[in-house]
Amino acid sequence: MGEDGESPKINHSFLRDYVTEADVISTVEFNQTGDLLATGDKGGRVVIFQRETQSKGEPEELGESGEYNVYSTFQSHEPDFDYLKSLEIEEKINKIRWLPQQNAAHFLLSTNDKTIKLWKVSERDKRPEGYNLKDEEGRVKDFSTVTSLQVPVLKPTDLMVEVRPRRVFSNGHTYHVNSISVNSDGETYLSADDLRINMWHLGITDRSFNIVDIKPANMEDLTEVITAAEFHPKHCHLFVYSSSKGTLRLCDMRASALCDKHSKIFEEPEDPGNRSFFSEIISSVSDVKFSHSGRYLLTRDYLTVKVWDLHMEKGPVETYQVHEYLRSKLCSLYENDCIFDKFECVWNSTDSVIMTGAYNSFFRMFDRETGRGVTLEAWRESSKPRAVLRTRRVYTGGRRRRGDVGVDSLDFTKKILHMAWHPAENIIAIAATNNLYIFQDRVNPETQ
Amino acid sequence: MINTMECGVDAQSLISISLRKIHNSRTQRGGIKLHKNLLVSFVLRNARQVYMNEKYAEIYRMQQYEEVMTVCNEIQELNPLELAEDCEEQTGECCGSGAGTESASLCGALLPSSNQAAQPALLQTSACASALSLRADEGCKETDSSFYRSCCAEAYPVSNCEFSPVNSMHCNKTTVLDLDTHVVTTVENGYLHQDCCASLQHCCQGAQTPAKKRKVDFGYYVSEIEEVPDFTPCKRTKYEDCSYANSDHLDTSNISNLISIFGSGFSGLVSRQTDFEQAFNGQFCSKQALASLGAWTRAIVAF
Numbered sequence: 001m002g003e004d005g006e007s008p009k010i011n012h013s014f015l016r017d018y019v020t021e022a023d024v025i026s027t028v029e030f031n032q033t034g035d036l037l038a039t040g041d042k043g044g045r046v047v048i049f050q051r052e053t054q055s056k057g058e059p060e061e062l063g064e065s066g067e068y069n070v071y072s073t074f075q076s077h078e079p080d081f082d083y084l085k086s087l088e089i090e091e092k093i094n095k096i097r098w099l100p101q102q103n104a105a106h107f108l109l110s111t112n113d114k115t116i117k118l119w120k121v122s123e124r125d126k127r128p129e130g131y132n133l134k135d136e137e138g139r140v141k142d143f144s145t146v147t148s149l150q151v152p153v154l155k156p157t158d159l160m161v162e163v164r165p166r167r168v169f170s171n172g173h174t175y176h177v178n179s180i181s182v183n184s185d186g187e188t189y190l191s192a193d194d195l196r197i198n199m200w201h202l203g204i205t206d207r208s209f210n211i212v213d214i215k216p217a218n219m220e221d222l223t224e225v226i227t228a229a230e231f232h233p234k235h236c237h238l239f240v241y242s243s244s245k246g247t248l249r250l251c252d253m254r255a256s257a258l259c260d261k262h263s264k265i266f267e268e269p270e271d272p273g274n275r276s277f278f279s280e281i282i283s284s285v286s287d288v289k290f291s292h293s294g295r296y297l298l299t300r301d302y303l304t305v306k307v308w309d310l311h312m313e314k315g316p317v318e319t320y321q322v323h324e325y326l327r328s329k330l331c332s333l334y335e336n337d338c339i340f341d342k343f344e345c346v347w348n349s350t351d352s353v354i355m356t357g358a359y360n361s362f363f364r365m366f367d368r369e370t371g372r373g374v375t376l377e378a379w380r381e382s383s384k385p386r387a388v389l390r391t392r393r394v395y396t397g398g399r400r401r402r403g404d405v406g407v408d409s410l411d412f413t414k415k416i417l418h419m420a421w422h423p424a425e426n427i428i429a430i431a432a433t434n435n436l437y438i439f440q441d442r443v444n445p446e447t448q
Numbered sequence: 449m450i451n452t453m454e455c456g457v458d459a460q461s462l463i464s465i466s467l468r469k470i471h472n473s474r475t476q477r478g479g480i481k482l483h484k485n486l487l488v489s490f491v492l493r494n495a496r497q498v499y500m501n502e503k504y505a506e507i508y509r510m511q512q513y514e515e516v517m518t519v520c521n522e523i524q525e526l527n528p529l530e531l532a533e534d535c536e537e538q539t540g541e542c543c544g545s546g547a548g549t550e551s552a553s554l555c556g557a558l559l560p561s562s563n564q565a566a567q568p569a570l571l572q573t574s575a576c577a578s579a580l581s582l583r584a585d586e587g588c589k590e591t592d593s594s595f596y597r598s599c600c601a602e603a604y605p606v607s608n609c610e611f612s613p614v615n616s617m618h619c620n621k622t623t624v625l626d627l628d629t630h631v632v633t634t635v636e637n638g639y640l641h642q643d644c645c646a647s648l649q650h651c652c653q654g655a656q657t658p659a660k661k662r663k664v665d666f667g668y669y670v671s672e673i674e675e676v677p678d679f680t681p682c683k684r685t686k687y688e689d690c691s692y693a694n695s696d697h698l699d700t701s702n703i704s705n706l707i708s709i710f711g712s713g714f715s716g717l718v719s720r721q722t723d724f725e726q727a728f729n730g731q732f733c734s735k736q737a738l739a740s741l742g743a744w745t746r747a748i749v750a751f
Contacts, residue, residue, distance in 0.1 A: 082479075090478040113478060175482055194482045225483045244483055275450050277462060277498075280490035284483075331455045334491065335465055340484050 025431035027418055031098035031106065034422040036121075037068055037429055038108055039436055040093025044077040046110055048121065048161075049436075066427075068438050072121060072161040077112040089114050095180050097189070099202070107166070109189060113176040116191055118167035118202065126154040172198050172208050179229045185236040192229035192241060199253075211259050212241060212251065227342075228288045235294065238263075242285035242299060248308065266297070266308050268315045278330045278339060286342035291351040292423075298354055300345040303327060305356050305366065320366045320373055323358050325396045325407045338412045346421045346428075357416025360405065361432050362392060378416060378430045378437040389439060450498050459499035466492040 022043030029038050037049040050071035080089035090113055099107040105122040130152040135141050175193035182189045190199050190211070197212035212229075216222055224245040232238035237253045249262035270279065282302040289298045297308040299316075303324060306316035322343075326333060333339040338359070345356040357363045361379040366372070375392045395404035418431040426441030452459070466488050473480050473488075 085479070087479040088477050092478075176478070222486065225486060227483065244486060273451075277450060277452070277455055277459075277491050277494045279450075279494075281487045284487060331457045331462075334462075335457075337469075340487065 020434050023434035025418060025434060025436060026092050027094060027096050028420040028429050028431045028436070029096045029098060029108075030420050030422055030429065031108075032100050032423060034424055034427065036071065036098070036106060037420070037438075038096045038098065039429075039431065040076065040096050040110055041434070042090075042092040044075055044079070044091030044093060044112065046074055046076045046093060046096065046108075046119070046163075048072045048163075049438075066440065072163055074119070074163040076110045076117060076119065077115065080114070082114075094177060097180050097182050099182055100186055102186075109180055109182065111177050111180050111191065114170070114173055116169040116172070116177070116180060116200070117165050118169075119163055120166045121161065121163050124160045124162060125156055125158070127157045128152040129155045167202065167205050169200055169205050169208070172200070175225075178227060181230040181239070183231045183236050184234055188236075190229055190231060190239060192226050194225040197226065197229050197239075197241060197259075209257070211239075211253060211257070213258065213260060214243075227285050230288060230290055233290050233292060233294045240288055240290065240297060242288040244284040245280070246283035246285055246301060248285070248288060248297060248299065250310065264310070264313050266313050266316075268306075276330065278334060281334070281339050282330065287344045289345060289347060291347050292349060293351055296351065298345050298347055300343050300356055302339060302341075302343075305345050305354060307354065307368065318368065318371075320354070320364075320371075322356055322364050323394070325394060329407070333412070336412065338415070341415055341417060343416075344418055346419055348421050348426070349424050355419060355421065355428065357419060357430070359412050359415050360410040361414040361416060362394075363416045363419065363430055376439075378432045378435075378439075379414075380435065450494055452498055459495040459502070462495035463492060463499065466495065 022041065022045075024042045025039050026042055027040040030036070031038070035051045037051075039047050039049075041047075048071045049068040052067050052069060076093055077091040079091045081087070082089055092112055093110050094113065095109075095111050097109045099109065099118075101107075105120050108119050108121065110117055110119065129136075130150050132146060132149055132152075133141055133143075169191070172191060173193040173196065175195050177191055177193045179192040180189060187203075188199055188201050190197055191208075192198075192212075195213065195215040196210055198208040199211050200208040212226070214224070214226065224243045224247075227242050227244055229239060229241035232240070238250060239253070240248055240250050242248050246267060248266040250264040250266070251259035252263045253259060255261070255263060270283065285299045285301050287298075287300045290296070291298065295310060296317075297310065299306050299308065300322075303326060304322055305320045307318040309317045330339060343357050345354060347354055352368055353365055354368065355363060355365045358375070361377050362375050363378060365374050365376065367374075375394065376389050377392050390403075393401065393404045394410070395401075395406050414432065416430055416432055420429045422428070426444055428439050430437040430439065455462075457465070469488050470485060470492075473485055
């Protein structure tokens with residue numbers, strides 16, 4: 001929608017914003033092999049990308065293969081209305097999680113604020129032809145024209161991807177669902193809202209087990225909510241959930257049916273000298289992820305990412321500053337609501353590098369072995385396809401280099417909240433508002 | 449203690465920003481976000497804590513007693529008989545049982561009136577406040593609704609009027625509202641605080657009038673509470689449409705959610721009395737803060 005200089009009185013920008021709001025990507029997830037990449041957006045749609053397979057028998061050429069193209073698109077959730085509470089239910093996809101593949105079809109779970117759905121994604125590249133009673137278009141033939149019998153045969157056709165809803169898990173949550181996590185047993189999954197965590201069986205939609213309930217008897221006593229939850233990657237009885245107070249609780253489902261009592265609680269004591277109006281907000285954990293090994297936890301709060309060792313509860317083993325320069329700007333970030341942004345964090349396949357998003361289309365990667373962090377940018381203007389990403393820097397004092405960005409020049413509307421890392425290779429998917437960037441490490445495509 | 453140095457905005461503005469956020473969240477798509485509102489309530493509590501600390505410290509330093517005595521003497525000159533009666537009655541209610549009756553005006557309590565002239569107003573205030581806040585304590589814990597509300601609503605106008613900076617403690621208007629009977633009590637005198645002149649001109653016309661009571665309807669009550677967000681003495685904010693406010697009041701489930709949220713924030717405040725007590729000797733500060741807890745909770749109700 002171009003700006004029209006001839007009609008200054010009409011401002012079309014609101015239309016532009018309306019159109020793109022639904023396209024804002026709200027979740028990104030690779031499947032277990034990394035061949036499929038799913039994104040969900042605020043409009044309730046899911047787009048699945050598939051990696052192009054390399055030509056058989058030919059060596060891989062740089063830039064020729066391994067790219068992701070659109071595989072399928074479907075409408076997962078529609079806007080809904082809760083008549084009892086007079087509440088609108090947003091169709092925004094909060095999370096997508098793939099199930100481990102068991103046959104030719106792929107399954108994924110997608111959730112909005114209230115309802116989780118299981119989708120079956122299957123391909124069809126053959127169709128039967130040569131029916132006796134139906135013609136090519138499917139119309140019933142006049143029986144008098146049938147003079148002989150033939151056996152229908154399967155003929156190849158253009159590839160068709162079908163996506164069908166197989167289960168709908170509804171009415172399980174009073175509050176807004178923020179996480180889903182598939183169990184390593186392949187049969188169950190958990191869903192977490194602000195106050196409760198439920199465990200479902202993938203085959204049963206009319207009931208679920210409530211495994212965590214932190215709702216106080218008197219809501220006036222409420223002091224914390226659940227912000228994220230995940231099953232352990234290897235132990236099907238363990239899961240972790242994070243809270244708005246910055247604590248992590250590891251729960252063992254073998255201990256009791258209701259896991260309100262944690263097995264371990266991970267929290268870092270607050271530094272009393274650093275207390276401000278916004279201490280509670282910036283300590284709220286927005287994302288928690290188990291490492292692939294299952295030994296560590298990665299958490300993200302507003303200003304830092306932290307690595308925790310499951311064997312040590314008293315504090316994180318590593319803390320990385322994502323954008324410490326924002327600490328003095330918390331007031332204005334509170335006013336414009338940016339302080340409530342929930343950033344995700346991810347591990348690479350070998351748990352040696354962690355990554356998280358920031359503002360101004362920047363995202364940060366931290367090498368755990370060296371402790372060093374690097375800032376990269378996901379922005380169309382500054383990176384052409386197949387160009388090498390150059391590192392960026394936010395100027396916070398000292399010698400100013402060319403290309404440094406001042407803190408006051410940061411664009412807080414361009415935020416990188418959602419991202420995913422390929423399970424085996426150095427390929428990352430970054431969601432920047434309504435754009436998806438896929439970066440591949442050509443130098444070290446395979447992780448060591 | 450909260451470090452306010454890095455924040456470019458003062459506590460008062462933070463309070464109004466926070467309340468505005470809560471108000472806006474009620475009309476956001478997707479319903480009230482519990483997590484976000486909980487975090488906002490923490491900011492609200494922190495800002496209020498800082499604001500109260502600052503204001504009480506200021507008052508304490510300002511040698512309140514002498515100023516109040518001056519005010520009271522001047523007020524007594526207006527219409528000593530009627531006011532004294534009123535004050536006596538109100539003070540009695542305040543420091544007596546007072547359950548469920550019309551709220552006593554703390555300002556009225558400050559007026560020594562003829563039978564208590566000997567007592568320093570500060571002590572009297574503390575005594576009254578202690579009595580109030582003790583009940584507020586109980587009210588908070590037992591949720592004894594009627595007295596708790598009226599007691600705490602009483603403290604709300606205090607903050608509007610009492611905490612005016614500078615030397616003058618001239619109170620141009622003290623309004624108290626009983627939330628159960630919706631009776632608004634207004635005490636007016638002829639002495640205007642400088643800052644209040646412009647905004648409350650119309651109120652203070654006929655400034656020599658004695659204390660009067662009037663009944664108002666619910667719509668006006670909401671308009672009164674609208675002043676809370678600004679939290680600046682005597683500053684008038686824009687009034688919401690009464691019908692809108694009424695329909696909000698009927699949306700009980702959302703309102704009760706909000707109350708619950710803010711109740712939690714302020715229950716937290718109850719348990720952190722030590723901060724107050726360290727900041728300010730004596731129990732005056734913390735108990736006043738406790739007494740006004742309900743006013744905040746009820747202020748949110750109006751949204």
